[in-house]
Amino acid sequence: MAIRPEEVSEIIARELAGFEKQIEGVGVGSVLQVGDGIARVYGLQDVMAGELVEFETHHSGNITGMVFNLEEDNVGCIVMGSVTHIQEGDTVKRTGRIIEVPVGPALVGRVVDALGIPIDGKGPILSDEYKYVLSKAPGVVDRQPVKEPLQTGLKVIDSLIPIGRGQRELVIGDRSTGKTAIAIDTIINQRGQGVFCIYVAIGQKLSTVRQVMKTLEDAGAMEYTTIVAATASDPAPLQYIAPYSGCTMGEYFRDSGQHALCIYDDLSKHAVAYRQVSLLLRRPPGREAYPGDVFYLHSALLERAAKMSDERGAGSLTALPFIETQAGDISQYIPTNVISITDGQIFLETDLFNAGQRPAVSAGLSVSRVGSNAQTKAMKQVAGRLKLDLARFRELAAFAQFASDLDPATQRQLARGQRLVEVMKQPQYSPLTMAEQVMMIYMATGYYKGSQGDVNRPSVLEDLPLEAIREFEQGFLQFTRDRYPDIAMDITAKKALTDETADKLQAALEEFRGQFTYEAD
Amino acid sequence: MPDVRVARRYAAALFNVVVRENLLDTVERDLQNIIGVWGEHSQIDETMAHPRIPTPVKQRILRQLLEAQVSPITLNFLLFLLDKQRLDLLLAIEREFQRLSDEHRKLVRAYVTTAVPLPEDQADLLRQHINRETGLNVVLVPTVDPRIIGGVIVRVGDRLWDGSIRGYLSDLRQTLAGTRY
Numbered sequence A: 001m002a003i004r005p006e007e008v009s010e011i012i013a014r015e016l017a018g019f020e021k022q023i024e025g026v027g028v029g030s031v032l033q034v035g036d037g038i039a040r041v042y043g044l045q046d047v048m049a050g051e052l053v054e055f056e057t058h059h060s061g062n063i064t065g066m067v068f069n070l071e072e073d074n075v076g077c078i079v080m081g082s083v084t085h086i087q088e089g090d091t092v093k094r095t096g097r098i099i100e101v102p103v104g105p106a107l108v109g110r111v112v113d114a115l116g117i118p119i120d121g122k123g124p125i126l127s128d129e130y131k132y133v134l135s136k137a138p139g140v141v142d143r144q145p146v147k148e149p150l151q152t153g154l155k156v157i158d159s160l161i162p163i164g165r166g167q168r169e170l171v172i173g174d175r176s177t178g179k180t181a182i183a184i185d186t187i188i189n190q191r192g193q194g195v196f197c198i199y200v201a202i203g204q205k206l207s208t209v210r211q212v213m214k215t216l217e218d219a220g221a222m223e224y225t226t227i228v229a230a231t232a233s234d235p236a237p238l239q240y241i242a243p244y245s246g247c248t249m250g251e252y253f254r255d256s257g258q259h260a261l262c263i264y265d266d267l268s269k270h271a272v273a274y275r276q277v278s279l280l281l282r283r284p285p286g287r288e289a290y291p292g293d294v295f296y297l298h299s300a301l302l303e304r305a306a307k308m309s310d311e312r313g314a315g316s317l318t319a320l321p322f323i324e325t326q327a328g329d330i331s332q333y334i335p336t337n338v339i340s341i342t343d344g345q346i347f348l349e350t351d352l353f354n355a356g357q358r359p360a361v362s363a364g365l366s367v368s369r370v371g372s373n374a375q376t377k378a379m380k381q382v383a384g385r386l387k388l389d390l391a392r393f394r395e396l397a398a399f400a401q402f403a404s405d406l407d408p409a410t411q412r413q414l415a416r417g418q419r420l421v422e423v424m425k426q427p428q429y430s431p432l433t434m435a436e437q438v439m440m441i442y443m444a445t446g447y448y449k450g451s452q453g454d455v456n457r458p459s460v461l462e463d464l465p466l467e468a469i470r471e472f473e474q475g476f477l478q479f480t481r482d483r484y485p486d487i488a489m490d491i492t493a494k495k496a497l498t499d500e501t502a503d504k505l506q507a508a509l510e511e512f513r514g515q516f517t518y519e520a521d
Numbered sequence B: 001m002p003d004v005r006v007a008r009r010y011a012a013a014l015f016n017v018v019v020r021e022n023l024l025d026t027v028e029r030d031l032q033n034i035i036g037v038w039g040e041h042s043q044i045d046e047t048m049a050h051p052r053i054p055t056p057v058k059q060r061i062l063r064q065l066l067e068a069q070v071s072p073i074t075l076n077f078l079l080f081l082l083d084k085q086r087l088d089l090l091l092a093i094e095r096e097f098q099r100l101s102d103e104h105r106k107l108v109r110a111y112v113t114t115a116v117p118l119p120e121d122q123a124d125l126l127r128q129h130i131n132r133e134t135g136l137n138v139v140l141v142p143t144v145d146p147r148i149i150g151g152v153i154v155r156v157g158d159r160l161w162d163g164s165i166r167g168y169l170s171d172l173r174q175t176l177a178g179t180r181y
């Protein structure tokens, strides 16, 4: 960065000239009680709900708080910092402002806390633009249905549960089922796609957040990503605010005709933080001790994801909220709430995960209600039968253990299903382009919807043992990248699989199959 | 936690009695003294809050401590609070009582913070000024706090005027750095 010294002094001089202190009376109150991230304040007449206040501490400067509860004789505030420095009797000042965070390009590549304050040690964030954190979602007339895909780079999601830009798709599963892994892969895959990513980490361990940051950095994905972190060691109020802050940063892109993706990892911990704050401020507890407005808590957040109308610049904000379930129970309060707010869910299962089926997406329980409008034609052409085949396979799978007693037709179907499932597996940090995914799915099924109708060819995987499939897939990817790059290029350019390209692909597959050897053990 | 609502009710009750009995000055002074002594000797608070010390003992202690010092009505009030297990509200009650009595006397308290002790002539000016603004009699409550560097901070009721150098500098910092928090 090059700044001329004279420029600096000029700016400072100008700012100072315009800086004339006017002493205005501000509303104040005093702290009655403080602890657990909240403070009760006496005074503060005429203060507004949601207004920011400043606690003047004796030793650690000013600490920001937010008015949360207005009661008859006191004001309940949540404290956005450490309450240990606040004492009974400390002065609390009104600011007249509502909570806001910096937005804009200056945030890209940064790690910030829930208030937008940098915590990555890379200097201050130079942004003139601040936006209200708790703003409202765009109205119906400002929106349009989703139409562009948001590629996760994961075969199983992009083919079966496609996500569109502007959609809200829930990722739900027990702990350690690969939720965060999906977030990371999706972010990595946005490289060069013109989608700004905001990863909001709520209530996670600091070490986990650091790990995510490092992974994204190594993958070059921080270039278009912002991390908003409110870790488990941060006060509950900050965890409560964090997703709204992240969302606000994403909205900047949405409203300037660009695209953004917000990932909230995860909203279960967010709800817990909100419950803590609410209970401490004595809001009446309801089901599972959550306050009555916990539904609104998440709907207000997720409604802000939108595909904007053309008049509004056609930008988009996609939301991927995460929910952690207990023992796969999706009928608990928070999961059911969020399921009902979102446009579908990606359900991750521990059993699948442990059986090595990773990403552990349950094809049967996952849906995307609007994303198929946004799926590229090429993907639709090959994925059409995939869903059906997988469903049929799940029915048959129960009989798989009696395989030897089954008739040959059923055995063939079983074998075919197993191969499909095998191809749905994907290691971490290796997202595939849309074209590559189309090729892989065609490889597995031998099916595509051609110009003359369905085309069914025997899959080249049919006579391969299951163990060799992963290797074959890798090998074939490399093979086409080296020898037939035009296949992927054609699919990418046309966004469709032409008969001609499909034939080329088939020929390439057969050629590679002919030279492919594997060690049979 | 000090329950303001409850403190208010106790304060109002005491206040009404005291005004009727024409003992406002006495009781006000009593309460201030008690708060002062309480603050200096933390054992009193500890003893009164101690769960293992039986109430009759606490009553005896209170009597011995205060009988000769305060008016019977104040002492009775304290014993009453003890009986109701509300002694912990004393500070809040005193504050509330003070407020009621100020209101009664058409009096306003201005809390003035300066870096060095405020000279009497300037204090007078300040008093006159606030009197003009509020139309109430002004009692200045001065505090000296060198950390504000210079200037003055005045607080009247729920409003605060910060004319301190510290406030000025912190505003300047925010303006230059463009930070909000």
Ligand SMILES: Nc1ncnc2c1ncn2[C@@H]1O[C@H](COP(=O)(O)OP(=O)(O)OP(=O)(O)O)[C@@H](O)[C@H]1O
Pocket (backbone or CB within 6 Å): A173, A174, A175, A176, A177, A178, A179, A180, A181, A182, A324, A358, A359, A426, A427, A428
């Ligand atoms: N596709 C995959 N292939 C191989 N390993 C994976 C895959 N996805 C996730 N894992 C591994 O599984 C483990 C758990 O993944 P991850 O941390 O993403 O799960 P999570 O559901 O976010 O867990 P938590 O409940 O702790 O947040 C990690 O060690 C990760 O590396």
Ligand SMILES: [Mg+2]
Pocket (backbone or CB within 6 Å): A179, A180, A181, A265
């Ligand atoms: Mg995780």
